[in-house]
Amino acid sequence: MPGRRPHLTSAAAGDALAASLAALRAELELPDGFAPDVLAEADAAARDVRAAPGDALFDLRDVEFLTIDPEGSRDLDQALHLQRTATGGILHYAIADVPAFVRPTGAIDAEARDRGETLYAVDGRIPLHPPVLSEGAASLLEGQDRRAFVWRFELDERAEPVATSLRRAVVRSRRQWTYPDAQRAIDDGSAPESLKNLPWFGQQRSERERERGGASLNSPEVEVTPVDGTYRLERRRTLPVEDWNAHVSLLTGMEAARIMLDGGVGILRTMPAADPEDVAAFRAQTVALGLPWPEDIGYGEYLRGLSGDDAKTLAVQDAAASLFRGAGYTAFDGQVPDDTVQSAIAAPYAHTTAPLRRLVDRWSLVVCEALANGRDVPVWARESLHELPKLMGRAGQRASRLENATVDRVEAAVLTGHENRVFTGVVLGHRGDGARVQLTGPLVSVKVPALDAAAGATVQLRLQRADIATGEIDLVPA
DSSP: OOOOOOOOOOHHHHHHHHHHHHHHHHHOOOOOOOEEEEEEHHHHHHOOOOOSSSSSEEOOOOSOEEEESSSTTOOEEEEEEEEETTEEEEEEEEEEEEEHHHHHTHHHHHHHHHHOOOEETEEEEESOOOOHHHIIIIIIOBTOOEEEEEEEEEEETTTTEEEEEEEEEEEEEEEEHHHEHHHHHHHOOOOOHHHEEEHHHHHHHHHHHHTTTTOOOOEEEEEEEEEEEEEEEEEEEOOHHHHHHHHHHHHHHHHHHHHHHTTEOOOEBBBOOOHHHHHHHHHHHHTTTTTTOOSSHHHHHHHTTTSSOHHHHHHHHOOOOOOOGGOOOEEEEESSSSEEEEEEEEEEEOOOOOTTTTHHHHHHHHHHHHHHHHHHOOOOHHHHHGGGGHHHHHHHHHHHHHHHHHHHHHHOOOOOTTTTTTEEEEEEETTTTEEEEEEEESOOEEEEEOOOOTTTTTEEEEEEEEETTTTTTEEOOO
């Protein structure tokens, strides 16, 4: 369908958009830099916390770790090494040792609890920790000795863990790979051992997910990118290596959840199963759209089979979003919660692989490392576990508001100057008193009040107004 090419704002609209995004930061009360005491503490930690083996810090610098991240990334949370064995494989997964740099109840800790997570805005990132740590001393940068929590998984031929250990160590990443470069190296056969083995691992873990009944929305992402003073909207599908790499993190999160549940203390990322009425409504929608969901196939397998960006597929993927609701965090100490499953993963799961960018992972790491090695969980972590669901919930809401409001403003900027033009769109679904419509070009999704058209239908809409300051777009049936 049309809309594959990028769509840019004009230079004038770009100036108005920059002002609108700056106003949005003020409206959401987003932090601007770090206070002097936070920076001073971070500078001292970067200077004083050493990455030297000894004192229960193992030397794993001989393991040839590598990182795989988006181009330009400096906050590198994870590094991996994956080797095949006669019975399966051995996966080492190093996670940045942020707890070594953050003093409980100190200035960095207090600021991180207030922020909750790194915010990714098109006009600049708002980091969880000061850059001297997140992009420097704590980041698993290429060629640098770094402290890390290192997971070691012995895997069978199905890439299922048969033995898991976790210890703090010194590691050294051999190379920072971008996703496109890693994919090309895998495809042309020039990849190092760890990358060559990722397809086996990712494909096996994807099959295990299918067997569990896990699900993920296999839908292309619409990205907003700054380009020469303007902004670009374009649709991007993830590369296979991104999915394979994601399964490394998923496996680690599942094992972290298991360790915490066995130990009776920790914090899980949970999501309730979809309401049966929502499932029934979604199944009916797939039939109406001509892409019926067979009774003998789980919804995860069905969603994984959707591909392309035709009208019917987009509408089904939009409707499927109703099945992925209610995600949150559940902390426990002593009494294991009744509901421990993250339903999209179809297993207990914990966030534990991104401590540079997400607050809760710092707790998960220290809890798991203590439990895995038969030691008491640190008092500071145990006593503050109950605070995390609220802190993370607040941070998630702020991130969602920022993302949604940013996209609204960028879409308005893309449409500015095209008032009275008629656009073709596809009805994705209905929300309240209107329908959500995806324009076929440019890549703009907007709610149209009182539009009487079925999901999947093609409609003609006339642009009446696009307000960059507020992100409001008024489209009416032509």
